[in-house]
Amino acid sequence: MTRPVYERPILIRHQSGMMNKFSRVQAMRPLTHIDGVSVDELVATYGSPLFAFSEKTLVSKFRELRDAFTQRYPRVRIAWSYKTNYLDGICRVFHREGAYAEVVSEFELDKALHLGVPAEQVHFNGPYKPESALEKALPGGTTIHIDHFDELALAEEVAARHGIRPEVAIRLNLSAEAVPAWSRFGFNLESGQALDAVKRLVGGDRLELKGLHCHIGTFILDEGPYREAAAKISRFANELRERFDITLSFVDLGGGFASPNTLKGQYLPGDQVAPSFSRYAEGIVEGLSELDYSPQEMPTLVLETGRALVDEAGYLIASVHANKRLADGRRAVVLDAGVNSLFTSFWYNHEIVPAQEFRGVPEPTVIYGPLCMNIDVVRDTMLFPQLKVGERVVFRNVGAYNVTQWMQFITYRPSVVLIGPDGRHGLLRRPEQLQSIISHEEMPEWL
Numbered sequence: 001m002t003r004p005v006y007e008r009p010i011l012i013r014h015q016s017g018m019m020n021k022f023s024r025v026q027a028m029r030p031l032t033h034i035d036g037v038s039v040d041e042l043v044a045t046y047g048s049p050l051f052a053f054s055e056k057t058l059v060s061k062f063r064e065l066r067d068a069f070t071q072r073y074p075r076v077r078i079a080w081s082y083k084t085n086y087l088d089g090i091c092r093v094f095h096r097e098g099a100y101a102e103v104v105s106e107f108e109l110d111k112a113l114h115l116g117v118p119a120e121q122v123h124f125n126g127p128y129k130p131e132s133a134l135e136k137a138l139p140g141g142t143t144i145h146i147d148h149f150d151e152l153a154l155a156e157e158v159a160a161r162h163g164i165r166p167e168v169a170i171r172l173n174l175s176a177e178a179v180p181a182w183s184r185f186g187f188n189l190e191s192g193q194a195l196d197a198v199k200r201l202v203g204g205d206r207l208e209l210k211g212l213h214c215h216i217g218t219f220i221l222d223e224g225p226y227r228e229a230a231a232k233i234s235r236f237a238n239e240l241r242e243r244f245d246i247t248l249s250f251v252d253l254g255g256g257f258a259s260p261n262t263l264k265g266q267y268l269p270g271d272q273v274a275p276s277f278s279r280y281a282e283g284i285v286e287g288l289s290e291l292d293y294s295p296q297e298m299p300t301l302v303l304e305t306g307r308a309l310v311d312e313a314g315y316l317i318a319s320v321h322a323n324k325r326l327a328d329g330r331r332a333v334v335l336d337a338g339v340n341s342l343f344t345s346f347w348y349n350h351e352i353v354p355a356q357e358f359r360g361v362p363e364p365t366v367i368y369g370p371l372c373m374n375i376d377v378v379r380d381t382m383l384f385p386q387l388k389v390g391e392r393v394v395f396r397n398v399g400a401y402n403v404t405q406w407m408q409f410i411t412y413r414p415s416v417v418l419i420g421p422d423g424r425h426g427l428l429r430r431p432e433q434l435q436s437i438i439s440h441e442e443m444p445e446w447l
């Protein structure tokens with residue numbers, strides 16, 4: 001008798017549009033207003049497409065994060081992750097709330113300093129800090145998080161040249177429960193490399209080790225890995241105290257908290273699975289309880305939360321340009337905003353809703369952008385009602401990594417607008433025009 005071939009089971013999410021087994025009705029509701037301002041008014045003022053940010057949500061997410069941690073740990077610092085969204089206006093909202101800046105390049109450092117962030121309130125991460133960046137950061141009092149031995153040597157050289165003894169951190173990478181180690185960044189903890197880095201730093205006697213940093217990954221849907229990382233860092237800090245008499249002034253757990261987005265391939269919708277800030281805080285603070293520090297000495301806990309602070313505040317408003325029927329029978333819509341603006345559509349199934357009342361039965365629909373490129377699919381298939389040409393849609397939770405990772409490709413990038421708490425609105429970034437692009441081009445004199 002031949003044995004049947006084993007086939008690995010897979011879960012397929014049914015798109016019924018009805019109540020699912022968790023009793024959640026997935027019925028789509030239009031989003032006609034954002035913080036009391038009508039989508040129509042925004043489009044009439046700034047054109048379509050456009051990104052709109054809610055200042056109210058930025059502030060409330062920031063305070064929610066701060067409160068979740070300060071209720072459980074005495075000293076907490078939030079360093080705003082610039083790469084997540086470095087529009088000046090967005091950064092200013094967070095700095096006004098007390099955020100430091102977390103930067104990963106000389107450009108981002110320049111941007112933070114230009115915005116008026118004091119140099120000593122900047123944490124500088126990243127594997128590429130050329131000499132020019134260290135020359136700016138170290139004498140100014142910016143804390144660099146050293147990524148590798150060559151950077152350590154370069155930082156010592158810069159310190160010696162300036163006759164200073166800068167306070168620095170080292171970045172660690174480690175393995176934590178089901179999260180693959182991002183071993184390309186920092187010094188590995190388990191292999192002893194991180195200890196070697198500290199020995200080297202102490203031996204060099206040019207830099208003052210004040211912090212340990214670890215960013216275990218991004219979109220982590222569980223607090224467990226943070227508990228483990230915090231505990232490992234704490235035990236390492238205890239070892240540094242015993243062996244080298246080093247007392248840390250901060251430990252930095254990086255970013256990585258999930259936003260309510262839904263990753264492609266994720267079974268349940270993101271808003272049902274993303275842990276609360278309190279859950280992450282419980283995990284981290286429990287891990288930090290392994291620190292053998294007295295209550296007065298407890299290091300500041302630094303968080304570099306990015307997407308979980310800003311995603312929910314961001315909306316992309318777009319218009320229906322055309323309706324089509326594909327050869328396989330599916331309905332398709334062509335919007336005026338595509339993957340060039342919405343980079344995150346490569347890994348999220350974004351929530352898209354009509355911006356006006358609609359009628360009719362939602363039908364599986366492919367949502368395309370305006371680019372003459374096959375990759376320009378902002379949702380491969382979702383249940384969506386039929387909209388008329390010119391009607392609007394709103395993408396939710398798009399505040400993170402879009403207005404930094406977007407591409408100037410084929411067409412212009414749109415306006416970005418902030419909606420204030422009192423219903424005022426204003427530009428955060430002007431829409432691009434021909435001049436914005438050609439002003440950077442040159443014509444070689446022989447052409």
Ligand SMILES: Cc1ncc(COP(=O)(O)O)c(C=O)c1O
Nearest residue numbers: 081215218255256304305306307
């Ligand atoms: C060092 C560092 N800190 C913070 C962040 C922000 O991460 P997230 O947006 O997942 O919170 C990142 C992003 O990858 C990072 O590399």
